[in-house]
Amino acid sequence: MNWLDKLSEKSTRGLAQQTSRRGWLAGIGTVLAGAASVPLLPMARASSGGQPKLEDVADTGDPLSCDYWRHCSIDGFLCGCCGGSHNTCPPGTEMSPITWVGTCRNPVDGKNYVISYNDCCGKTPCGQCFCNTNQGDRPMYRPDKNNDINWCLGTESTVYHCSTSVLIGLAVE
């Protein structure tokens, strides 16, 4: 089901909360040379250590479903439907080292977690399980909060394939 179909389906249900649309991702930090008045953007790295792992966090839901709590601000094809998982890229692709981070509430423990929405790159778009939920998404002029950007940057290939939702930490209120 592509995102247009999904949007249509949701609209007929009365819409409101999570919608779904497009597909690539966002997130990240940038070198803002000379921008004295501009805040530096947060940098998320999928490889950062010492963060909670899924097995340590009470969990519920289907990671292959757009409604899964970690996907609260994702925009792309779910890698779990493409040969990878919600936190693993499919074989033969490369995970973007930079991206944007969202904050999603875990319905089980009621805590907010920081999710890094890293893209997987280097193969043509997967085309499966399109999902676009936009909690906390902001326009592209806030790249650290935007899921419309193709985050296949800093990778060998800039071709977008699918998107992950990597749990990287507990959000500080």
Added chain:
Amino acid sequence: MRVFVVFSVLLAASGMSLAADQFEAEPLGEVAQLPSPNPDHWVVIHDLSFNHMREGKLFLVDPHADSVSGQLRGMMSADFVASFLVSARRNEYYVIESFHARGGRGGERTDVVTIYDPATLSVLEEIIIPPKRLSGMPNRYQVALLDDDRYMVVFNFTPSQSATVVDLERRQVLGEVAVPGCMFAYPTGKRGFSSLCSDGGMLTTRLGEDGSVAGTDRLAPFNDVIDDAMFARPAEIDGVFYFPTFTGNVAPIDMRGEAAALGERWSLTTASERAQGWRPGGLWPAVGDGNGRLYMLMHGHGAEGTHKDGGDQVWIFDAANGKRIGKIELARWGIALSVSTGERPQLMVSGAEPVIDVYEADGTHVRTLGVDMSTPLLVHGVR
């Protein structure tokens, strides 16, 4: 064409007769041409081909025609979520696109400004630009024409932010200017562009004739990015840009002068409508036409996270005074708005189903275009 020639030669060699005395053979190798400039009510529909974005398409369409054959007049390729611009003054079309040497795998990336002749839809020329143009869901203002279309700027994101400046007369890249912390290029004054910044302000960059920075101006932060963010997808009417906000306000910014000038903010909704959650939304939620009308794609029950949902209604406003002058109940859920150019602008609504619905300015639904498309999100007028 070569196949036809080979076929003809083989036919002759075989001694077969085409009974040429019974009818006049049709000429081989004929290629259609178009009126140039293209009629001003024609549109170019950008089909991203989202699931296979290396094969994006730009359909040249006559929205007045009833049949598909009458509607579809030709096509341009648009690789990897391209951008598209029209110069009426130069009578040229520009596709700003990316090619990867190894296709879907990637490989060396080449970014190109491909210049098309509207009469033939053939490539007149191409200008290689640095392979760093912003890649993501398309925004009309990630590219812009300045100074009577003498210059083009292409916004870059690597994630460093800059703009490549192209001289369209000399067909060459002049250079690259830094736009730190800001995004997009809204044409401003004679040879400038303005960008929305992450701190909620706006930066105007003025260029010299050589494409270098001649000066800058900043608007202090005015955009509440967290609680009522401005969409980066405004309606433009005669050099004034009307930016809707997530909760239903409009921030007009006058770009006719040498620096962006902030106008007075107004609300799209009454207090009652706001309480019901009526908000703008979509991939392109706001457009203006040549007659001073603002069209806003609206949905009810809006909340955090619904800003890309689109809507089932279009509200029409008089841009001059912010008064609502009409309301359209859409034939199907819409996700993006566009308008055609010419004397009788028509509203084009990209549907949640992959079709384009055409409406008259008064809201009358004229037709659903019959061209088969997969993700037709943005429509461009040709003038």
